[in-house]
Amino acid sequence: MKLKLSILLILGWAPLTMALPIHNPVPGGVAVLDIGEAGSATYNERPVMIAKHATGNVAVVGIPLSAESGQHRLALETGAISFEVxxxxxxxxxxxxxxxRKVNPYAQDMDRIVKERTEMDTVFDSYTDVNDIDLTFDVPTEGIMSSSFGLRRILNDQPRSPHSGMDIAAPEGTRIIAPAAGIVAATGDYFFNGNTVMIDHGQGLITMYCHLSRIDVEVGMKVRTGDLLGTVGKTGRVTGAHLHWGVSLNDARVDPALFLTKESL
Ligand SMILES: [Zn+2]
Structure with missing residues (x-):
C-alpha cells in the first residue's frame, strides 16, 4: 500500500489517464517521476518513456541492476531533476x-554468442515513438513463478550475470501470450536463451520470452494483448521447462512484477 500511496502523492491525487507500473526506485526497479510540462527526458543519456497525464507529464524510468544507490539525475529540456535510488x-x-557447455561455452561457440548478443542489444537499445502504451501487463503464461528477478546467480559453482527476468514454470507446450500490444522486433534460436521472441512496445519498453518450444510469430508482426507468441519449452540454458520473461526499459532490465498490476502470480 505504501508504494501505491507514493505514486498518488507524486501525481497529486489526480485521476489517472494512463495506468503506470509500480514506483520502486531500486536497482532493477522503475522510477515514476512527475516532470510537469517537460515533453522529453533522458537518463544516462538515453531517452526515457513519457506518459502524458491531465495534470502533467510523467517519466517512467528503468533503473539498471548495476545502479549505485543515492541521488540520480533525470535531464529535461529545461534543467534536470534528481531522484533517490x-x-x-x-x-x-x-x-x-x-x-x-551452456555454462562454459566452447571456443567455437563464441562467434555465435557475440552475434546473438549484438542482435538482442540492438533491440534493447531501440526507442520507437508510440503513444498510448499499455503499462499494465497481463501475465504471459499460466504457471508458477519459479525464480524471481535480480537473483545473484551461481551456475555450477561459478558466478554469472544476475537473473534479468522472471521465470514462470509451466509444462512444455503451455501457451505464451503477449502481455500488451507491440511489434515483434526479433526472433531466434539463441545459445543461452533458446527459442526467443522480443517485442517492442514503444518508447524503449521491450519484453523478451525465452526457452520456447515453438515460436508462433515473425519479425515485424503487430501483436495485441493476448495474441499467441509461442509455447513454453526448455531450449537453451535451462534446468527444466519454463518461460523466462524479461522486461527492459531505456535499456535497463527491470522487474516484470512491477508491470503486473492487474493481477499477481
Ligand atoms: Zn530466467
Missing part, C-alpha cells in the same frame, strides 16, 4: 546446469 540486496541462487 535506494539500495537493494538481491539473494544468491545456486543452480546446477546439466549441459556444461
Amino acid at each position: 535506494k539500495g537493494k540486496e538481491y539473494e544468491i541462487q545456486r543452480l546446477t546446469i546439466q549441459n556444461k
